[in-house]
Amino acid sequence: MEKATLVAECPFCRDRGFDPAGRLTVFLNQDGPFHGYFRCHNRCVPGGFPLWFARLAAIEPAEAPGFDPEREYLHQGAEFPVVNINTEIKQYHDRLTDDLVRDFSAAGVGPQVLDELQIGYNGRYIVYPYFQTDGNCYAARCVFPDRPQDYFWHGDERFAVEEYQIFNIVDLLSCENGALFLCEGENNLLPLKQLGFPGIAVPYNLNFERLDSELFAHLRTLFIIMVNSGESETAARALAARVGYKVRLLQWPAGLPRGYSVWQMARDRGSGFRAAIAAMIQSAKTFSPFPAPQFEHQRFLRRLASEQGSAYAALQSGFCRLDAAIGGIHGINVVGGAPKVGKSMFMIQIATEMALRGIPVLYYDFENGRQKIYQRTLSRLSRMDASMMRRQQWTGPERERYDEACRRMRRMMTTLRVVNDRKLTPELMRRHIDFLRHESSSEYTVVVVDSLHKLPFKDLSERRTGIDAWLRQLEAIRDELQVSFLVISELTRGGDGSYREEPHLGVFKGSGDIEYSADNAMVLYPGDVHQDPAAAGERSNTLWLVASREHSPGPVASYALDYPYWGFVEEGGSCD
Incomplete structure (x- = not known):
């Protein structure tokens, strides 16, 4: 034990071909949103919360804290085709150039994160694979470096629709009864993953408004971090209103330019990025559709005065x-x-x-x-x-x-x-x-x-x-x-x-x-x-x-x- 953190030998690394001396960290701060979260420093398995650990370790679910035998899962029952593009995704990942790796490194994103998420390159576009709940990839979004408005979808067009546009969905499955980040833009998720946080991403702010709120029904806390723009905040608030009290919206510090993002902050802050994100998490308040009591009181007094x-x-x-x-x-x-x-x-x-x-x-x-x-x-x-x-025959x-x-x-x-x-x-x-x-x-x-x-x-x-x-x-x-x-x-x-x-x-x-x-x-x-x-x-x-x-x-x-x-x-x- 180190304060509120448990550090131990990872029980999963050896079976998955990783360094058997890999270390597992479990966060046990009961007052924090990530109480019960574990992650392997080798990234041999996606990090998660107790029910995910039980699944990976073949422990009976009923023996894990928080198990509910009557819980229904939205992702279950989906039908996936036999053909996938897993092999292509592996080939694209192997084609990452040294220049691109250095560019990711400038935002603090190391090779382990790129390997975990299978980020690739097709010769012109960065390839973000969208793996589904069955573990296979059927479609990928290809984005031109430094020009995010230039993109296209590759693969099965049936999986390029909004329903399946959730990047790194495995973290949604592994964070049951826990906390998760939701980001706008795949590249904005990568620095958070480097810090060890669990998270998913959607490609555009419009996805916030159209996500099924039931996806997050079994989370305890959902952190939403969007690009610094009015449109993105409005879309995120629309989702928060549907998901409810468990949402916390991360607010950007005053004075940052329009369009500022996690990716940009990671590049700008360098080693100070962790502290900057920690401050945003600390100041994020539980979303409420109601005005703050202080604001409500002031509004009442203003209306009364008027x-x-x-x-x-x-x-x-x-x-x-x-x-x-x-x-x-x-x-x-x-x-x-x-x-x-x-x-x-x-x-x-x-x-x-x-x-x-x-x-x-x-x-x-x-x-x-x-x-x-x-x-x-x-x-x-x-x-x-x-x-x-009409007559206009008037006296003076x-x-x-x-x-x-x-x-x-x-x-x-x-x-x-x-x-x-x-x-x-x-x-x-x-x-x-x-x-x-x-x-x-x-x-x-x-x-x-x-x-x-x-x-x-x-x-x-x-x-x-x-x-x-x-x-x-x-x-x-x-x-x-x-x-x-x-x-x-x-x-x-x-x-x-x-x-x-x-x-x-x-x-x-x-x-x-x-x-x-x-x-x-x-x-x-x-x-x-x-x-x-x-x-x-x-x-x-x-x-x-x-x-x-x-x-x-x-x-x-x-x-x-x-x-x-x-x-x-x-x-x-x-x-x-």
């Missing part, structure tokens, strides 16, 4: 009684109403008034069209109906009102974006929000959806599930990007075929998720003269708060139609 600021308080509809009833426009606000009751007009007025106050607003319109929205807004701002605007005061309305519209359009794209997706909505936030330098955004039932779905026959899926996406966007939503919803007809039913959550059409997703659910309820064309100037709607997470339900206010200027006036409301 909600105490003027930008958050400014998210008001402009209708005083509505703002008092729901505390301003925050979260997901669903507004339902009968056809032609004025839902769109109500939302256009709120959206444009907020935009006029400098609040960035995205208006997703699937009902009216961009031109109609702008024309009705101009009519409301100028106090001129459409026929008067009318011209002044019109010109001032046009100036306000021009200012409004710096913060209002109307989108009619009927191929909208949640991802595209997120990008729109990011663009508008960047352009307006604003922390908050308001998104109007007119209407929920007109949002694009993959399959119209599954409208209800599509609506519910959209609501879940809106919840995610609300939380991730601090977005407030105003969403128009259709209503279902009552038992008598009308829309006169007392407002409640069940009146919203086609979605059972509104009651769970909406922070505020409201209904615009028509007055008695709504259907009377002669009483257009007397029409009035009552807005009901049907359900709310934080506010008491009940009638909010009545809104009289501001005929013929395409707007509403809140009755009994005062902002003083």
Whole structure:
């Protein structure tokens, strides 16, 4: 025993034709990830953990620590062809030139590692053989030295597909119940193997995303070390999220260039490479899909501080009684109403008034069209109906009102974006929000959806599930990007075929998720003269708060139609 390491004569060297004086090292530090790992200094057998030792030494598996008789192995049952390229791989290995051996040596990789992994050379390309779980090689990746983008696969093309693109897979089999390195790029594995670590490699970072997570089901710890790039880290994190808590991502020290790798570090650090890798292992934390508690606390305090600021308080509809009833426009606000009751007009007025106050607003319109929205807004701002605007036979005061309305519209359009794209997706909505936030330098955004039932779905026959899926996406966007939503919803007809039913959550059409997703659910309820064309100037709607997470339900206010200027006036409301 030497501290927490056992050193003994290797029991496998003599039978495999190696120096019988070969030494075996076993790591017994119970606090380390490689507790129980053994390796032969002659590399007569691949190193591994107790179950692998039992297999090599023909010991009954049940006598080895960690044996599970009910464990199923993903690699078992694979069918391999009779023909392999083992002989070619041996020939390629024998053709390694002195220059290539010196190049490997500059990264600290000695002949024993090259022999163990059967690295070869075909005269132009370095040959990395991909041995499979049956011990044979059926395909190899051939990479041009110093130009890794120049490569091709040699051998049986069936074994050049992603499923079989695991370099040195024998170490995956030997590390059951133990720890293993996963590298991006075959050459990045070699310096780690020289240090005695077990590991496998995949050729490209895209392989990280596509590896079957069940491959690592029986490991205790998986160290992932990727090339220093955002793409590689993203792909590695995608794998880590699927594999789970056993993953530890090795992070590169700050200041290293993009594309930096284990191979480059081994060349740069020389004898200091072992200490550099040991430091990265020591600092690697168990992967978690959750943010660090300290970061989560800081984020909470930042969000709380922002909600105490003027930008958050400014998210008001402009209708005083509505703002008092729901505390301003925050979260997901669903507004339902009968056809032609004025839902769109109500939302256009709120959206444009907020935009006029400098609040960035995205208006997703699937009902009216961009031109109609702008024309009705101009009519409301100028106090001129459409026929008067078309005649252009105005008095001096009318011209002044019109010109001032046009100036306000021009200012409004710096913060209002109307989108009619009927191929909208949640991802595209997120990008729109990011663009508008960047352009307006604003922390908050308001998104109007007119209407929920007109949002694009993959399959119209599954409208209800599509609506519910959209609501879940809106919840995610609300939380991730601090977005407030105003969403128009259709209503279902009552038992008598009308829309006169007392407002409640069940009146919203086609979605059972509104009651769970909406922070505020409201209904615009028509007055008695709504259907009377002669009483257009007397029409009035009552807005009901049907359900709310934080506010008491009940009638909010009545809104009289501001005929013929395409707007509403809140009755009994005062902002003083």
